[in-house]
Amino acid sequence: GKPVPISAEHGEGIADIAVVIDRLVKKKRLLQEQAEQALSDTDLVESQPALLPNESDDGPEKPLQLTILGRPNVGKSTLVNALLKQERVITGATPGLTRDSISVNWTWNDRPVQLVDTAGIRKSSNRAKHGDDIEDMAVRDAMRALKVADVAVLVLDAEAGVLQRQELAIADAVVREGRSLVICANKMDLIVDQEYSAKQYAMDVSQQIELRFPMLRKTPVVAMSSLTGKNVQALMPVVFNARDRWQRVISTGILNRWLQEVTASHPPPTVRSGGTKATKIKYILQTKGRPPTFLLFCNVDDIPQSYIRFLARNFQDTFFMFGMDTRMSIKKSSETNPYSGNATKKGKGFGLG
């Protein structure tokens, strides 16, 4: 804000600063009231159960919903067996072996997990060619399992080299559905030699994903071999971390400090329809986690999507929110008449395209 000259010794300017502080407090209270009002809009809250997820306070920990996705034959079921350390689901060299999602209640390090193995998702053109309705149903089944997941693990076949189109489509679907994404680069035993480490391989996969989907950069990648068991134990800590970040609720103070910094160094563009006033984003509030969702209070309601994307990207970098969507909506707020009824514009998320 504007500097206020004061002299502590003579008491000059103290009244002025009191006025400024009072104004700031009022302004903050007003914004908070608006935020609360906005939250009570049924439109905004949707059918989301709790505003803040609460895992530790009361009752037993909720199982982590983990869905395993990928193309046929990449080793999803082998991975499930390797995690469970038992031959629980059927595996084999024939693609399309798993036909329906199989859900297993499991405990990892004393923590409950609901693990879902799904049918392989193949190219739609292939599906059409085979005229295979059962497989179509299997894909729908996999998509249903995705919708209830906290974390989705996308399994890749390292031997295939580059990521296939349907794998990118699955990654896109995971993020669009608001789930947290972890990538498992499997069958590493088939390609890795002394020269080419698992770490290097994970980095290569990461780079490939980033190239196609900038918003999926730094999505966690775990390279392993489900068959030999090598590095399988690295997956679950990454998965739990992915859930923690996904349901994290960031304090309003920290969020607004971040907003101030980022809008000061990169101010939002002036929007024509908003008159000649400079666009100002006054306040940010997290309305829910799973995935992180925010409301931005602005003096205009038509901030360009490109700027929202920039904010979301900067947010990702600052708070390590990788491999998930960050949803930001705009709410026009005027100080003189805070409830003058501009409907909230729904955020489009990152829009991975």
Ligand SMILES: Nc1nc2c(ncn2[C@@H]2O[C@H](COP(=O)(O)OP(=O)(O)OP(=O)(O)O)[C@@H](O)[C@H]2O)c(=O)[nH]1
């Ligand atoms: N070399 C190697 N082979 C693997 C690995 N993981 C799985 N396989 C093999 O790959 C084939 C397919 O494995 P599954 O686990 O059945 O694959 P899936 O992804 O469940 O396949 P669908 O159920 O058909 O979608 C089997 O022959 C496995 O033994 C691995 O890490 N290394």
Ligand SMILES: [Mg+2]
């Ligand atoms: Mg399978």
